Amino acid sequence: MDNWQRGGFGLYLHWPFCQAKCPYCDFNSHVAAHIDQERWGRAYLAELDRLAGETDDRVLTSVFFGGGTPSLMDPSLVAAILDRITARWRLTNDFEVTLEANPTSIEAGRFAGYRSAGVNRVSMGMQALDDGDLRRLGRLHGVDEGLRAFDIARDAFERVSFDLIYARQDQTVAQWEAELKRAIGYAADHLSLYQLTVEDGTAFGDRLARGGLKGLPDEDRAAEMYEVTQQVTSAAGLPAYEISNHAAPGSESRHNLVYWRSGDWIGVGPGAHGRLDLNGTRWGTEAPKAPGKWLETVEAGQPGELPREAVSQVEAWEERLMMGLRLSEGVDLHGLAAPDAGFEARVRGLEEMGMLRRERDRLFATAAGRPVLNAVLRELLA
Numbered sequence: 001m002d003n004w005q006r007g008g009f010g011l012y013l014h015w016p017f018c019q020a021k022c023p024y025c026d027f028n029s030h031v032a033a034h035i036d037q038e039r040w041g042r043a044y045l046a047e048l049d050r051l052a053g054e055t056d057d058r059v060l061t062s063v064f065f066g067g068g069t070p071s072l073m074d075p076s077l078v079a080a081i082l083d084r085i086t087a088r089w090r091l092t093n094d095f096e097v098t099l100e101a102n103p104t105s106i107e108a109g110r111f112a113g114y115r116s117a118g119v120n121r122v123s124m125g126m127q128a129l130d131d132g133d134l135r136r137l138g139r140l141h142g143v144d145e146g147l148r149a150f151d152i153a154r155d156a157f158e159r160v161s162f163d164l165i166y167a168r169q170d171q172t173v174a175q176w177e178a179e180l181k182r183a184i185g186y187a188a189d190h191l192s193l194y195q196l197t198v199e200d201g202t203a204f205g206d207r208l209a210r211g212g213l214k215g216l217p218d219e220d221r222a223a224e225m226y227e228v229t230q231q232v233t234s235a236a237g238l239p240a241y242e243i244s245n246h247a248a249p250g251s252e253s254r255h256n257l258v259y260w261r262s263g264d265w266i267g268v269g270p271g272a273h274g275r276l277d278l279n280g281t282r283w284g285t286e287a288p289k290a291p292g293k294w295l296e297t298v299e300a301g302q303p304g305e306l307p308r309e310a311v312s313q314v315e316a317w318e319e320r321l322m323m324g325l326r327l328s329e330g331v332d333l334h335g336l337a338a339p340d341a342g343f344e345a346r347v348r349g350l351e352e353m354g355m356l357r358r359e360r361d362r363l364f365a366t367a368a369g370r371p372v373l374n375a376v377l378r379e380l381l382a
Helices: 003-007 037-055 075-088 111-117 131-136 143-156 173-184 203-209 219-235 254-260 291-299 313-324 343-352 370-380
Strands: 009-015 059-067 090-101 121-127 159-166 190-195 240-242 245-247 264-268 273-278 281-286 309-311 356-359 362-365
Touching: 003 264, 009 254, 037 075, 037 264, 037 273, 037 291, 059 075, 059 254, 075 090, 075 111, 090 254, 111 143, 121 143, 131 143, 143 159, 159 173, 173 190, 173 219, 190 219, 219 240, 254 264, 254 313, 264 281, 309 313, 313 370, 343 356, 343 370, 362 370
Parallel strands: 009 059, 009 264, 059 090, 090 121, 121 159, 159 190
Antiparallel strands: 190 245, 240 245, 264 273, 273 281, 281 309, 356 362
8 A cells, every 4th residue: 555545635725825924833834915816826737747746646635725724725826826736647536625714804704715625624823701801812803704714614514623822811720721712612623722832933023032921831730731732622522633633523623634635746846845755755845935936936847836845754753653652543563663762661651651652563652742732742753
């Protein structure tokens, strides 16, 4: 079985533009006064044709429009991209097309157009159900506007997810529990629930370095919020199928499962990454981050990616463990040779500590191991 048949085959398309840069965001996103969407469309179609030439024997599991803010794309551009994709690849019967959207009234007005274009799943960046916190997070919507947009999305699409950030400034455990229960009451079938992390190079990172950003929870309070998250979502029928992602059975993100199962995926657009098994070698792909440079490179008839790098067997093993152990289903080790003689001993030690569980060829992080998975992985991959 080829790797893409085992783990799935997806396509990620990166739209690098936003209306404003959120202070916590370290993604490759940019604010531009004017965007020539027809010009960008020609470049995306050229890249799709190039990459299809290498992979058109495969069956495509999913497409994910990420960013940036893809809900700023014209629906006609999304339709042209999806038309080209369906012409160049065979699709699975349960083909998933996700578009990330901000929950503003302006972007919600495009939802019917996206649905007609072929989008069948929307992931909404709600981020909080508190107006004060939304302002602090740099969001352009308020709670009422966001929930109205969510109602429009739920009517337009078969599947709707939304994101929330917790462990925010001055947030208590009780406040987070109430907010989470309110969010679940809006009947999303999928929730992505992330603890606020402050990254270097962001506005929040600079503020923290200057002694600002007061009121962030300590480790104990953040851990308590994580535990409350697991309890509330499980009770509501939205268990964690991945450390930060919760879904009703059957509503998991098929595209993200391609990443976590270490399948193959194409990355298109500025800064997009990919992984492809070709002729017995696993390749890592990466596109230039600067939108202008990427666009000019593709328009010049050159590949919109940097020189590819082969992923070694050890690197592929490590990636498979790092991604697969995030899943409640664990990681399948069948057919994989251990990277060193001490691996099995480290697994047994972590099993004895209650951090890992093994069933034949499948390895799982336990409920105790998932919150400290980075530490578990450091020990496991030592």
